[in-house]
Amino acid sequence: xxxxxxxxxxxxxxxxxxxxxxxxxxxxxxxxxxxxxxxxxxxxxxxxxxxxxxxxxxxxxxxxxxxxxxxxxxxxxxxxxxxxxxxxxxxxxxxxxxxxxxxxxxxxxxxxxxxxxxxxxxxxxxxxxxxxxxxxxxxxxxxxxxxxxxxxxxxxxxxxxxxxxxxxxxxxxxxxxxx
Amino acid sequence: xxxxxxxxxxxxxxxxxxxxxxxxxxxxxxxxxxxxxxxxxxxxxxxxxxxxxxxxxxxxxxxxxxxxxxxxxxxxxxxxxxxxxxxxxxxxxxxxxxxxxxxxxxxxxxxxxxxxxxxxxxxxxxxxxxxxxxxxxxxxxxxxxxxxxxxxxxxxxxxxxxxxxxxxxxxxxxxxxxxxxxxxxxxxxxxxxxxxxxxxxxxxxxxxxxxxxxxxxxxxxxxxxxxxxxxxxxxxxxxxxxxxxxxxxxxxxxxxxxxxxxxxxxxxxxxx
Amino acid sequence: xxxxxxxxxxxxxxxxxxxxxxxxxxxxxxxxxxxxxxxxxxxxxxxxxxxxxxxxxxxxxxxxxxxxxxxxxxxxxxxxxxxxxxxxxxxxxxxxxxxxxxxxxxxxxxxxxxxxxxxxxxxxxxxxxxxxxxxxxxxxxxxxxxxxxxxxxxxxxxxxxxxxxxxxxxxxxxxxxxxxxxxxxxxxxxxxxxxxxxxxxxxxxxxxxxxxxxxxxxxxxxxxxxxxxxxxxxxxxxxxxxxxxxxxxxxxxxxxxxxxxxxxxxxxxxxxxxxxxxxxxxxxxxxxxxxxxx
Numbered sequence: 180x181x182x183x184x185x186x187x188x189x190x191x192x193x194x195x196x197x198x199x200x201x202x203x204x205x206x207x208x209x210x211x212x213x214x215x216x217x218x219x220x221x222x223x224x225x226x227x228x229x230x231x232x233x234x235x236x237x238x239x240x241x242x243x244x245x246x247x248x249x250x251x252x253x254x255x256x257x258x259x260x261x262x263x264x265x266x267x268x269x270x271x272x273x274x275x276x277x278x279x280x281x282x283x284x285x286x287x288x289x290x291x292x293x294x295x296x297x298x299x300x301x302x303x304x305x306x307x308x309x310x311x312x313x314x315x316x317x318x319x320x321x322x323x324x325x326x327x328x329x330x331x332x333x334x335x336x337x338x339x340x341x342x343x344x345x346x347x348x349x350x351x352x353x354x355x356x357x358x
Numbered sequence: 359x360x361x362x363x364x365x366x367x368x369x370x371x372x373x374x375x376x377x378x379x380x381x382x383x384x385x386x387x388x389x390x391x392x393x394x395x396x397x398x399x400x401x402x403x404x405x406x407x408x409x410x411x412x413x414x415x416x417x418x419x420x421x422x423x424x425x426x427x428x429x430x431x432x433x434x435x436x437x438x439x440x441x442x443x444x445x446x447x448x449x450x451x452x453x454x455x456x457x458x459x460x461x462x463x464x465x466x467x468x469x470x471x472x473x474x475x476x477x478x479x480x481x482x483x484x485x486x487x488x489x490x491x492x493x494x495x496x497x498x499x500x501x502x503x504x505x506x507x508x509x510x511x512x513x514x515x516x517x518x519x520x521x522x523x524x525x526x527x528x529x530x531x532x533x534x535x536x537x538x539x540x541x542x543x544x545x546x547x548x549x550x551x552x553x554x555x556x557x558x559x560x561x562x563x564x565x566x567x568x569x570x571x572x573x574x575x576x577x578x579x580x581x582x583x584x585x586x587x588x589x590x591x592x593x594x595x596x597x598x599x600x601x602x603x604x605x606x607x608x609x610x611x612x613x614x615x616x617x618x619x620x621x622x623x624x625x626x627x628x629x630x
Numbered sequence: 631x632x633x634x635x636x637x638x639x640x641x642x643x644x645x646x647x648x649x650x651x652x653x654x655x656x657x658x659x660x661x662x663x664x665x666x667x668x669x670x671x672x673x674x675x676x677x678x679x680x681x682x683x684x685x686x687x688x689x690x691x692x693x694x695x696x697x698x699x700x701x702x703x704x705x706x707x708x709x710x711x712x713x714x715x716x717x718x719x720x721x722x723x724x725x726x727x728x729x730x731x732x733x734x735x736x737x738x739x740x741x742x743x744x745x746x747x748x749x750x751x752x753x754x755x756x757x758x759x760x761x762x763x764x765x766x767x768x769x770x771x772x773x774x775x776x777x778x779x780x781x782x783x784x785x786x787x788x789x790x791x792x793x794x795x796x797x798x799x800x801x802x803x804x805x806x807x808x809x810x811x812x813x814x815x816x817x818x819x820x821x822x823x824x825x826x827x828x829x830x831x832x833x834x835x836x837x838x839x840x841x842x843x844x845x846x847x848x849x850x851x852x853x854x855x856x857x858x859x860x861x862x863x864x865x866x867x868x869x870x871x872x873x874x875x876x877x878x879x880x881x882x883x884x885x886x887x888x889x890x891x892x893x894x895x896x897x898x899x900x901x902x903x904x905x906x907x908x909x910x911x912x913x914x915x916x917x918x919x920x921x922x923x924x
Binding site for chain 2: 190192193194195198199202203206210224227228231232235236292293294296297300311312315316318343346347350
């Protein structure tokens with residue numbers, strides 16, 4: 180955390196090298212997040228770039244003390260929503276994303292169960308899906324997730340639980356059992 | 359199947375889904391090369407932005423205030439000084455030079471004087487609208503509100519200086535109790551300012567000048583009327599009652615100031 | 631860099647000046663066309679952040695501008711339709727005054743002022759009192775003020791009114807240069823000023839946005855409605871009563887060539903004419919008199 184605070188301080192002073200370091204830390208996971216919310220890879224890259232761009236621009240709105248990750252994710256979420264609304268329009272639906280995963284993974288050493296899980300996750304209602312992605316796709320803690328989505332920790336916990344329950348049910352219905 | 363196992367499955371599934379499939383890239387070490395390429399592009403753009411931002415350093419309010427002193431402050435203080443001299447000259451011309459030593463008039467003169475001091479704010483508050491600068495001013499970083507605050511601070515400095523000068527002179531030259539001198543300088547001043555602040559926050563630009571002139575005229579008339587019908591009014595001392603009244607007026611002024619800053623649409627009102 | 635005007639309205643006591651306008655403004659020159667009182671100035675003031683919408687939101691890069699506050703005005707340059715100067719100001723004083731209000735450091739201020747004075751050919755008059763300058767020069771000083779903070783978005787409300795034709799041309803060139811990777815929004819009722827440099831236009835009437843598009847797209851709206859014909863000069867007054875004549879030219883020989891708007895041809899020899907943006911404007915705002923060039 181202190182390393183990050185130091186980088187942030189240097190960025191505020193206008194140090195470009197600090198920006199490079201910060202991007203190297205967060206780029207992979209932000210890109211991964213955008214891939215979940217964009218129709219294809221190059222648009223996801225656009226969204227990721229836009230996210231970092233806005234983060235640097237609107238730095239002053241960031242409240243310090245270790246909440247930079249939440250700040251960054253919030254911008255990523257807003258950017259994806261914004262882009263979906265204005266540019267990607269009807270190109271995008273989570274159903275299609277599910278199908279994309281189905282197609283893309285051929286030739287990849289993909290376990291059938293993984294594929295199935297991804298599709299089921301895609302079909303969750305928006306608020307549940309987001310929490311599942313942030314928790315299991317992005318490895319964020321529940322506290323971090325609560326900061327990002329702006330809900331109390333308890334609500335996040337209960338939504339996650341109900342999402343997991345649903346997913347497990349679908350998983351078992353699909354005929355997958357503990358191997 | 360237990361919780362833990364299921365969660366592990368989930369994690370595995372959701373983690374791998376965003377990597378590029380093996381058949382689309384030559385080898386595992388190049389799986390990230392596309393990532394790398396784009397990330398480098400992002401870093402490059404961001405560095406430019408950071409450097410650009412650095413050159414966009416902006417000054418804070420205190421520096422802004424100092425600049426305002428240089429540009430506007432001296433005009434304000436010049437006007438206030440001139441008004442003061444004008445007042446002294448006028449009274450001396452009309453009522454003779456001994457008026458200043460005549461105790462019967464001192465407190466009344468102080469009343470008029472403090473109201474007039476408060477009035478010196480008007481030309482500066484109205485200037486922007488009169489010379490059609492208000493839109494350009496509103497569309498800047500500091501905007502109309504902070505410009506207004508800067509002006510009020512500068513006016514306040516001049517006010518305080520002049521009021522104190524008059525107070526000291528009157529205290530030295532007359533034998534009137536200092537508390538009374540303070541009362542007849544402070545209370546009318548607070549009253550006048552309170553009213554002016556109220557008008558600033560509630561009248562739009564088109565009505566402000568007439569409204570405030572009317573208010574000040576009313577105030578001066580009031581003093582004159584009280585002079586003739588209740589002369590005892592001008593022989594008060596700074597009792598606890600009057601102290602409370604001054605405190606109350608001060609609170610009112612602060613309340614109106616806060617209203618202007620936080621609640622009113624001051625910038626927008628300047629446009630009408 | 632994108633300005634998104636999202637369903638914005640402004641209600642005054644007695645009228646609705648802007649009525650549910652939605653506009654997505656991307657880099658380039660945008661012309662905002664409309665008659666006086668169509669709501670252009672109110673819309674621009676809201677975009678400039680100096681007036682709050684009654685409903686709707688304006689977003690810059692996806693963030694509402696009332697949240698951005700200072701930073702928004704930082705990237706923004708605005709030239710209002712009516713603007714004045716304190717009488718004691720010289721050109722330099724004025725620019726220094728606005729620089730201070732825009733929060734520029736002393737160094738930045740000096741640099742920008744000298745650059746702009748040169749770009750707008752005002753160096754010779756920099757120590758002259760603004761009140762003594764010509765209309766065109768005053769306008770240039772106004773534009774200089776808008777550019778002081780190196781804005782990304784430039785909003786100009788009727789910037790060319792009062793300028794002579796040569797100045798208008800110079801102004802157009804200046805803007806084309808600037809608009810390359812900036813957003814420029816110009817409102818005008820002088821269509822030719824915008825016709826050549828605007829990449830997209832939006833037309834406003836009675837507070838509502840009635841049409842947006844490139845010049846070509848908008849002009850299509852009057853396709854088949856513009857005609858040219860030759861008529862004897864002596865019949866001109868009669869025709870002026872009957873037809874919406876947009877342009878006329880004396881051809882000698884007691885003949886006058888006219889260009890008019892109509893759903894169908896009204897004289898025998900009428901020939902369809904290639905429509906221009908000007909024609910669209912007059913088709914939409916028949917009561918408005920159009921200022922012509924030269």
